[in-house]
Every structure is written in C-alpha cells, then in structure tokens.
Amino acid sequence: MGSIGPQEQDYDVLIVGAGLSGIYSLYNIRKQIPSWRVKVIEAAESVGGTWLWNCYPGARFDSETISYQFSWDKELLQEWNWKDTFSAQPDTLKYIERVCEKHNLYDGIQFNTRVKSAHWQDTDCTWLFIDENSFRYRTRFFVSCMGVLSCPTLPAIPGIKTFEGQAFHTSRWPKDFDMKRDFANKRIGVIGTGATGIQTITETSKEPSIQSLTVFQRTPNWSAPLRNTKITPGQMEKIKMEYDAIFRRCASTPTGFLHQPDPRKTHEVPPEERVELWEKCYAEPGFAKWLGVFSDTYTDREANKLYSDFMADKIRQRVHDPAVADSLIPKNHGFGTRRVPLESGYFEAFNQSNVHLVDLQKTPVETVTPKGILTSDGKEHELDILVYATGFDAITGAFNPIEWHGKDDRPLIGSSDTELGKRAVWLDHRPYTYLGLMIPSFPNMFTVLGPHQPFGNIPRSIENAVQVVTQLLEFCKQENYTFVEATAEAADKWTEHVVECSKGALSNEIDSWMTGVNTNVPGKRVRSVARYGGSAVEYRKRCQQCRAAGWEGFHFA
C-alpha cells in the first residue's frame, strides 16, 4: 500500500475506540511509555463507547455501580459521588468524561473517524489504516478497543424500509429526546426483549402520556428485580473507605462481580433451605439472584429446572393475566443460561391496559408495513414509532465492517462458502486467539475485550487486558522488538482451552449473543465459543504465567 503521503499520520500505537477500553489504553500506555506517540480514533463525536451510544430511556447499569468503575484512579474514587446503586447512563457518561478531562485524554483522541480498512505492511512491520474519508494512519502497534456490543443490528424482516413513522435502533436513539414531548399520545412498538428491550419497555410504559406500547417478543427472557436505590451521602462516604476491599472481592470471584456463588450443590440442601437462599437472593439488589445461588445452578439440568420454576412462579405472581404470564416465561432455556437482564417493574408493565404483548412464537411477524407491523394472524399493529431493541452483531461484530489484510493478505473474518473466506483466520466468525489478546497472522495487533476474554464485570476485564497489553508493549520497547505475533501452537492450545472451559455449561445450549448467534447477521446462525467461560481469576493467572515465562507463546523479532 503506497508510501507515506501528506494525508498520512504516523504513530507508535494506534487505538481504535474511545470507550472504557480505549481511554484506559491511552492513559496507561502514555503513562508507562511516555516517549511513544499514541493516538485514539473514534467513530462517535465524543468519548464513552457503549455509554455514549446507548442513551435510550431507562439505560442503566445492572452491575453494581461501586464495582463498575476504574480502580486505578484512587483519587477519582475519593472525589466521585455516585447517585445510584445502579447508575443511570447519563451519570456513567459524566464519570467517563471526568476521567478524560482529569487525565488530559481528549487531546489524544480524534473523533468522527471511522476505520474502513487495515493493511499489514510486511516490509516495515507496521499497520496502515484508512478511514472513511481516505485519511491514512500508519502505526507500529494497534490496540483494538472496539467493544463487545457496538455494532447494532436491525431485524432481518421484510418491509422495514417501508415504515412511514419514526423508527430507530435503541443504540441510535434520537438526540435531545424528551419522553414527555416525543412519546406523548404516540403508539409505540418495541421489537426485542433482551436487556435493552426490557429497560426501554419498562421506562416507556411508565410515561403516562403515551397512547399505547406494543411489545413484539420472539423469545422471552428470564428477568428479575434490579432493586435500585439512591446512595445517600453517608453511604457514599462509607463506600469510599471500602474501595480496596470492594476491588479485592471482585478480584476473587469468577465473574469479577461482587457475588460469589454458594459453594453447595442444590441437591445437598433440603428443599426449604434452598428456597430460603433463593428468596434471599431474589430480595437482594443486583446480580445476587443470578450469581449468588448454588454452584451447580448453571451446569446441572435438574438444579437449573428447580430454580427456573421458582423464578417462573415469581413472574406468575406479578402478571395478572395468566396467558400473558405464560408467554413471558421462557420455555426454551433455563434461568441464567442467557445473560439475565434486571428489571424495575417490567412484568407489572403488562398489567397496564395500554401495554400489549405480541407473542411472535404464536403469531410471527409477516412484514413491517407503512403503518406498523403485520403478524401472521392477519392483524396489522398500527404504530407511530417503532423501536428496534434487536441487539448487536456481538464480539466479532465490531471487526466485521473493517476490511482486514493481515500477514500474507489474510482476511480476519470470512465465510467458508467462498474461496477468499476459507483463508480467513476467524472462519465463519469462530474466534481463534491466544489469550484473547492476539491473533496469528495479525502481528502487532492487540485486542482489549476481544473474543476469548472473560466478559463478566467489564471494567475489571478491561483493566487486566490493558495492563497485560501495556506490559507487552513495554517489553517490545525495552528489547527493541518491532514485531510480535502469537504463535499458531499457542493459539491452538488457547482456543482448545477456551472450548474446554465452556463444556458442561447449560448456557451453550441456547442461542444468544454470548454463544455467537445473531439471526440477523448472515453467517452467524451457528453457535461458537466466543468468550472465555472459565473464571476471571484463572484467566488473569494464565496471563501472568505467560509473562513470567518470558511471554511464552509470542514470537518477537
């Protein structure tokens, strides 16, 4: 790819993405290797990534706020006062902006820049990136911080372009939206009932001025109470004194959250005592009800069935119409085998006379029409606004829109149906990595929160990945290496280990973004193992062992 031209910038490290991963990468690499030229390019107009794009009504953490922030800035931990046990999106975005201001990160970020292609240059061991405006960026090293859920997908149903009302995806919510003004007297439809749909539907249902809300549900999801509360100034002061212990606890749990599973197995415990634990967890805020229950809940089919039955009863108690309750109870997967969305009155929304559930398993969508949605029973559901809460091309998805030319011109993602696709390193979207950090044939390229990393408590995973990547870069600098690549042997072994870790998990038996399935993306209909299913403790141990063994599994030159 040609020589350096006037429109070409040159860096030691180029980072793509200015969400939590990208801003911490910028901060840490700058801090550890101050002499290097580091740059972030970002498609959006500002920082925040997921927490910038997802500004739909009701968007908030369902991870505990106090465990979901950067642990490395002790000063900011003492300065920052959180309002909610589960922070709302605008507050999280303010926090991220404060991190960037405090550490002067804005001057290292170029906004409104979307990468179109990436070309490995064998001659001088650099990457050449080209953006949508044909600007070129040459860099020795590249850190991908493009996010796990950053590429929204619209449903593959006919007619979506014909709709004459307003229609948008939840992660492309209209700017300056005002619920009272924009939803008043409107007939609103929401397709999708994942974590996003559940938050959007609940919040919308609470707006008294809407005319109606119609929920189009293809697969019901298990969901349970979030139980958000305000953090009082007194509580905040106490939390500030406990941060060391909070992050130590996160470091000791399999998912990086504050919750440790109960080590007992379901059948070791008498039935009344089981119910006592389930009730206790159900009454607690946050993920206790997902992550704090018996250790075999997500591997033992019978144990999972018992807990799912308990949860199904909770739904029946909350939804007045038994037929609606039945539609809302998942039948094809057990509780917790998909990522559990937490809710704040979701089930009660269906008791309102202006909220309607359309069970797409009984009456599938035929087509979107100019006026609304036509289902197989011949009914046209008329709508003014249609919201697509239909999720993302997850994990490998952010890499998908970029044209990759790795070593020997290998593509990154490809379909086995095509000759070119067969040479792809992630054939049919199946990730192949070493430690989830590097990909053979893609030298000098690192992934933070890439496939094969643990995705539990996201900031905890990000901090570890950024620290390991920075250490690797420091090692290259010290040793004057201009080339680093994961060996095929190391990637084979690691990919096998990741597959091994996922065995026995009931979550493998259901389609979800976690198992790499998205029916709206061609080539993503078959399940794959895209995330590290072992414990985050084990993952970090393996990263440390690799470093202690002189970065075993990497080839340097």
Ligand code: NA7
């Ligand atoms: P999810 O969890 O992937 O949910 C997407 C939802 O959209 C889900 O209910 C899908 O039903 C539904 N969907 C997708 N395509 C269609 C079509 N074609 N027709 C009808 N319904 C459809 O995405 P979210 O944004 O809610 O959450 C992603 C993560 O963000 C979440 O797990 C948290 O970690 C934060 P399906 O189940 O596929 O039948």
